[in-house]
Amino acid sequence: MKQTINTENTQSQMRKGVLELCTLSVLAIGEAYPTEIIEQLKSSKMMIVEGTLYPLLTRLKNANYLTYRWEESTSGPPRKYYKLTPEGEALLKELENTWDEMVDAVNKLLKENKNK
Amino acid sequence: MNKTLTINLAGLVFNIEENAYQLLKDYLAAIKNQFKNEEGCDEIVADIEARLAELLKAKTHEGKQVLVDADIHEAINVMGKPSDFEENTSEEKQSGSTSHNQKTYYTNKTRRVFRDGDNKVLGGVCSGIASYFDTDPLWIRLALVVLFFGFGSGLLLYIILWIIIPEAKTTAEKLEMRGDPIDINTISQTIKEEASQLKNRVQDFGNGVKNEFTSQRSQSVGNKIGNLIYTIFHGIFKVISKIFGALFVLFGTLLFVALLLVLFNVGTIDGLSVNEFLHTFAGADFPMFWFKTGLAMCVGIPLCMMVYKGLKLVLGIKTSYRWLNLSTGILWVIGLVLCLYLSMSLLSDFSEEAPLKTQIDVHFTNTDTLIVKSNKIYQKNTTDLDFGFDNDRWLINNTVEPSVWWGKPRVKIITSENDSVSVFMIKTAGGKQKTEASLRAKNINYTASQQGSVLLLDNYFSFVNTDKYRNQGVDMLIKLPKNKIVYLDNSLKYQWYDIENVNGIGDAEMSGKYWKMTENGLTCLSCTKEELMNNKDSVDVHEHTININDSNAQVHINKHGIEINSKEAHVKISGDGIKVEEKKK
Numbered sequence: 231m232k233q234t235i236n237t238e239n240t241q242s243q244m245r246k247g248v249l250e251l252c253t254l255s256v257l258a259i260g261e262a263y264p265t266e267i268i269e270q271l272k273s274s275k276m277m278i279v280e281g282t283l284y285p286l287l288t289r290l291k292n293a294n295y296l297t298y299r300w301e302e303s304t305s306g307p308p309r310k311y312y313k314l315t316p317e318g319e320a321l322l323k324e325l326e327n328t329w330d331e332m333v334d335a336v337n338k339l340l341k342e343n344k345n346k
Numbered sequence: 347m348n349k350t351l352t353i354n355l356a357g358l359v360f361n362i363e364e365n366a367y368q369l370l371k372d373y374l375a376a377i378k379n380q381f382k383n384e385e386g387c388d389e390i391v392a393d394i395e396a397r398l399a400e401l402l403k404a405k406t407h408e409g410k411q412v413l414v415d416a417d418i419h420e421a422i423n424v425m426g427k428p429s430d431f432e433e434n435t436s437e438e439k440q441s442g443s444t445s446h447n448q449k450t451y452y453t454n455k456t457r458r459v460f461r462d463g464d465n466k467v468l469g470g471v472c473s474g475i476a477s478y479f480d481t482d483p484l485w486i487r488l489a490l491v492v493l494f495f496g497f498g499s500g501l502l503l504y505i506i507l508w509i510i511i512p513e514a515k516t517t518a519e520k521l522e523m524r525g526d527p528i529d530i531n532t533i534s535q536t537i538k539e540e541a542s543q544l545k546n547r548v549q550d551f552g553n554g555v556k557n558e559f560t561s562q563r564s565q566s567v568g569n570k571i572g573n574l575i576y577t578i579f580h581g582i583f584k585v586i587s588k589i590f591g592a593l594f595v596l597f598g599t600l601l602f603v604a605l606l607l608v609l610f611n612v613g614t615i616d617g618l619s620v621n622e623f624l625h626t627f628a629g630a631d632f633p634m635f636w637f638k639t640g641l642a643m644c645v646g647i648p649l650c651m652m653v654y655k656g657l658k659l660v661l662g663i664k665t666s667y668r669w670l671n672l673s674t675g676i677l678w679v680i681g682l683v684l685c686l687y688l689s690m691s692l693l694s695d696f697s698e699e700a701p702l703k704t705q706i707d708v709h710f711t712n713t714d715t716l717i718v719k720s721n722k723i724y725q726k727n728t729t730d731l732d733f734g735f736d737n738d739r740w741l742i743n744n745t746v747e748p749s750v751w752w753g754k755p756r757v758k759i760i761t762s763e764n765d766s767v768s769v770f771m772i773k774t775a776g777g778k779q780k781t782e783a784s785l786r787a788k789n790i791n792y793t794a795s796q797q798g799s800v801l802l803l804d805n806y807f808s809f810v811n812t813d814k815y816r817n818q819g820v821d822m823l824i825k826l827p828k829n830k831i832v833y834l835d836n837s838l839k840y841q842w843y844d845i846e847n848v849n850g851i852g853d854a855e856m857s858g859k860y861w862k863m864t865e866n867g868l869t870c871l872s873c874t875k876e877e878l879m880n881n882k883d884s885v886d887v888h889e890h891t892i893n894i895n896d897s898n899a900q901v902h903i904n905k906h907g908i909e910i911n912s913k914e915a916h917v918k919i920s921g922d923g924i925k926v927e928e929k930k931k
Contacts, residue, residue, distance in 0.1 A: 284390050288393065306399060
C-alpha cells in the first residue's frame with residue numbers, strides 16, 4: 231500500500247477542487263457546450279484531461295445548478311448547451327467569495343512564512 | 347491489410363480497425379465501470395461518447411476514412427484515463443489513501459493477470475503477479491530470485507511468464523489488473539451471478555418455448571436450446587481446462603526439474619551418475635555436449651510448452667504467438683535430429699561382432715572325474731557399482747582410472763564329437779568394423795587353466811573402460827566325451843549357462859553335483875529324489891531330442907528311439923525292437 235504523497239496527484243487534486251468554480255464561472259458569461267468550456271479551461275491551464283468535465287457537468291445539472299438544451303451540430307453529434315440556473319448563480323457567488331478569502335489567506339500565510 | 351468494423355458512436359458512423367475497436371470498447375467499458383455507482387452514469391457515458399465521436403470525426407477526412415489505433419490513443423489521451431476522472435465529491439474517499447481510493451472504483455471487475463509496465467524492473471511480471479495476489483512485488487521478486495538458485499528455474503519461469511502474460515496496455519486492462527481481488531467473497535459473488543444468469547436464461551428459454559408454441563417459430567427454439575447447452579458446457583469446459591492446465595504446469599515443472607537434474611549430472615541410473623552412464627558408452631571422441639544439448643531441446647521444449655499451455659489455461663490467457671510456436675517447433679526438430687544422429691552413430695559401434703575363439707590347452711584323462719571350479723580372481727568390493735541390463739550384470743570398479751568392468755563369463759557343457767575333453771574360450775565384443783570389434787575382444791582379460799583333474803576358470807572377465815562397453819562377453823565351451831563324469835563346483839553357480847541335462851534342472855541348481863555325460867546330455871548322479879521331483883512336468887525340446895519330465899515318468903525321444911522311464915517300468919522302443927523292463931516295487 232502506497233502512502234507516499236505524489237506531487238502530481240496533489241496538483242491534480244488542487245485543480246479538481248477549483249474546477250467546479252471555474253466551470254460555473256465560464257458558464258456565467260453565457261451558454262456553452264462542453265467543448266467550448268474545455269477550450270477555455272485548457273487555455274487557462276485549468277484542465278489536463280477532458281474526461282473530468284463530463285461527470286462534473288452531470289452532477290451540477292442533477293443538483294439543479296445547471297440546465298441544458300440540445301442543439302444540432304453540422305460537424306458532429308448534437309451538442310448540449312449548458313447554462314446556469316438561479317441556484318447555480320448563487321452557488322457561483324458563494325464559491326467566488328470562498329475562493330477570494332482562501333487565496334488571500336493562503337497567500338498571506340505563504341508570505342509570512344517566507345519572510346520569517 | 348486489416349479488418350474493419352462499422353460502428354455507431356453517438357449517432358455518427360465510423361469505419362474502425364478491429365484492434366482500434368477493441369481499444370475503444372475497453373476504454374468505454376472502463377469508463378462505464380468507473381461511474382457505474384454514480385447517479386446519471388448513462389448520461390456521463392453518453393456525453394463522453396459524444397465528445398469522443400467529435401474528436402474522432404476530426405481524425406477522418408476524404409483521404410483517410412478508417413480509424414486506427416493511433417487515433418483512439420490520441421482521443422483517449424485528450425479524454426484522460428478513467429482513474430483521472432476521480433472526483434473529490436465525497437469526503438471519505440479523500441481521507442483514504444490513493445491506492446485505496448482506486449480500489450473502490452475498480453469494483454466488480456474480475457481480476458486478471460497482466461504485466462504491470464508502470465512498476466516494472468524487467469518486464470513487469472512480478473509487479474503484475476503481485477497486484478493479482480494483492481501483495482508487494484518485492485516478495486514475488488524475492489521468491490523468484492530464490493528459485494533462480496534452484497538450477498536457474500526462476501529465470502526460466504520468469505521468461506515463460508514474460509512471454510505468456512500480456513502487458514496491461516489499455517486502461518481497461520490496467521483496471522482488470524487491479525480488479526476485484528480473487529477471494530471467497532468475490533468467488534461466491536461470481537457464482538451467484540452466474541447462477542442467476544443461468545436462471546434467467548432458463549426462464550427466458552421457458553418463456554421463449556411458451557411463446558414459440560403459440561407463434562410456431564421453432565427454429566428459434568432450437569437456437570435457444572443450443573445457446574443454453576453452449577452456456578452449460580462452456581462453464582464445465584472452463585473448469586476442466588483449468589484443472590488440466592494446473593496438472594500440465596505441475597507435471598511439466600516436475601519433469602523439467604528432473605531433466606535439469608539429469609543434464610547437470612545429479613541423480614543416478616542404476617548406481618551410475620548420468621554422466622558416468624553416458625560415458626560408459628561414449629568414447630572420448632563422442633560429442634557429449636551436443637548430445638546433451640540435443641537431449642535438452644528434444645525433451646525440454648515439449649515440457650516448456652506443456653508448462654506454457656498449462657499456465658495459459660489456468661490464467662485464462664488467450665493470446666498466442668505464432669512465432670513462438672514456430673520457433674520452438676523448429677528447435678525441437680533440431681534437437682530431435684541431433685539426438686537421433688548421435689544415438690545412431692553410437693549404436694553403429696555395436697553393429698559388428700567378432701567372436702574370437704581359442705582352444706585351451708588341456709589334457710584330461712577320461713577316467714578321472716573332471717572338476718570344474720572357479721579361480722576366484724575377483725570379488726565384489728563395496729565400492730563397486732553393480733550395474734546392468736537384465737541378466738547381463740557388471741561390477742564396475744571406479745576407484746581406478748580408467749575404471750575396470752568385471753563381467754560374468756558363461757560356461758556351457760556339451761557332448762564332444764570325439765573321445766577327449768576339450769575346452770574353448772570365445773571372447774566377443776562389438777565395434778563399427780570387424781577389426782575394431784576383434785581388437786576389443788582381444789583386450790578382454792580371461793584365463794582358464796588345468797590343475798590335475800581340475801579345470802580352473804576365472805569367475806570374472808574384465809576389460810578396461812578405455813574400450814567402452816561394447817557388449818563384451820566371454821563364453822566357455824567344455825566338450826565332454828560320453829560317460830565322462832564331471833563335478834560342477836558351487837563356485838561357478840551363476841556362471842553355468844544353458845547346460846542341457848536330462849533331468850531338466852536349472853543351471854544354478856546344477857552346481858555342487860556330479861554329472862555324467864550321456865547321449866542326451868548330462869545326467870545327474872548325485873541329485874536327491876526331491877530335486878529330481880522338483881523339476882517335474884518339464885518339456886525340453888532340442889534339435890534332435892525331446893525330453894519330457896513328469897513326476898510319474900520321463901520320456902526321451904531322439905534318433906535312437908523312444909525311452910520311457912516310470913516308477914513301474916522302463917520301456918525302450920528302438921531299432922532293436924520294444925523292450926519292457928518291470929521294476930521291483
